[in-house]
Amino acid sequence: MNPELNDTDYRRLAALVYAKSGIYLHDGKRNLVRSRLGKRLRALGVKDYEAYYNYLKTKDDGTELVKMLDAITTNQTAFFRERHHFDFMEKALFPKMESASEDKIRIRIWSAGCSTGEEPYSIAISILEFFLKDERLDAKILATDISSKVLENARAGVYSADRLREMPVTTQRRYFQKGFGKQEGFFKVKENVRQMVVFRNHSLMNRINFGRGLDAIFCRNVMIYFDKRTQNNLVRIFYEYLKPGGYLFVGHSESLAGVTHSFEYVKPSIYLKS
Numbered sequence: 462m463n464p465e466l467n468d469t470d471y472r473r474l475a476a477l478v479y480a481k482s483g484i485y486l487h488d489g490k491r492n493l494v495r496s497r498l499g500k501r502l503r504a505l506g507v508k509d510y511e512a513y514y515n516y517l518k519t520k521d522d523g524t525e526l527v528k529m530l531d532a533i534t535t536n537q538t539a540f541f542r543e544r545h546h547f548d549f550m551e552k553a554l555f556p557k558m559e560s561a562s563e564d565k566i567r568i569r570i571w572s573a574g575c576s577t578g579e580e581p582y583s584i585a586i587s588i589l590e591f592f593l594k595d596e597r598l599d600a601k602i603l604a605t606d607i608s609s610k611v612l613e614n615a616r617a618g619v620y621s622a623d624r625l626r627e628m629p630v631t632t633q634r635r636y637f638q639k640g641f642g643k644q645e646g647f648f649k650v651k652e653n654v655r656q657m658v659v660f661r662n663h664s665l666m667n668r669i670n671f672g673r674g675l676d677a678i679f680c681r682n683v684m685i686y687f688d689k690r691t692q693n694n695l696v697r698i699f700y701e702y703l704k705p706g707g708y709l710f711v712g713h714s715e716s717l718a719g720v721t722h723s724f725e726y727v728k729p730s731i732y733l734k735s
């Protein structure tokens with residue numbers, strides 16, 4: 462049984478989470494936080510949330526902070542989630558890049574809040590499907606997340622069969638290695654796909670230098686956890702990071718309504734830097 466989480470402790474913990482991740486924990490999340498952090502209290506052997514907060518502030522070398530954020534974040538994801546985004550890239554983004562390029566087809570995409578890797582690997586697979594074995598292809602996906610736990614799984618690139626069940630068998634065969642023996646029931650992302658994706662631990666509260674700019678940013682089902690101020694800041698930064706002609710994809714429940722931005726609306730959850 463978890464101890465009570467009183468107003469003061471909840472507010473202090475919520476403020477810490479907000480400062481580090483931008484995740485806004487309103488009062489309705491109190492039970493969820495109590496239960497998720499309750500596990501951390503037990504793991505550390507501290508008696509209540511006040512002691513836990515004090516531990517984070519005075520004794521922690523950063524290890525517990527990572528574990529707290531691992532516990533707080535919601536990491537639900539899927540391969541080819543919101544399929545229409547991948548269809549859109551195949552119809553609107555990739556053909557443009559194919560015809561514009563001469564000796565190299567340079568594609569740079571950021572999966573911001575990539576969770577366990579299904580999103581960036583789906584992007585990589587879409588690129589490979591479209592460009593087949595075009596030798597001019599130079600595609601890289603930067604996949605970032607604040608949670609170190611999900612990144613470990615993402616880097617391993619091993620998924621249970623049920624995670625792939627919606628994927629056509631031909632795609633499974635082309636891009637995954639079926640496990641045998643002890644690995645029965647698991648599939649590993651093939652090397653040519655893995656090579657296209659670079660995983661990095663990164664909080665969206667910090668900046669990245671993208672040099673020549675990005676062709677697309679996927680930041681889906683992440684901003685729902687942020688307040689309007691953080692969303693405004695992020696969307697402005699996303700605009701800066703994209704090249705003209707680049708797209709921002711957000712989750713279907715996260716339109717930019719109410720957010721101040723310079724993007725051109727293309728269709729629900731798809732925005733263009735024109």
Ligand SMILES: C[S@@+](CC[C@H](N)C(=O)[O-])C[C@H]1O[C@@H](n2cnc3c(N)ncnc32)[C@H](O)[C@@H]1O
Pocket residue numbers: 481482483484534535536537538539542573574575576577580605606607608611663664665666680681682683686712
């Ligand atoms: C619900 S998952 C979405 C995964 C994927 N984008 C999708 O749509 O399927 C949200 C992810 O955002 C990450 N996240 C939350 N706050 C973050 C932050 N401030 N910086 C980076 N990642 C963050 C979480 O750790 C989690 O893995």
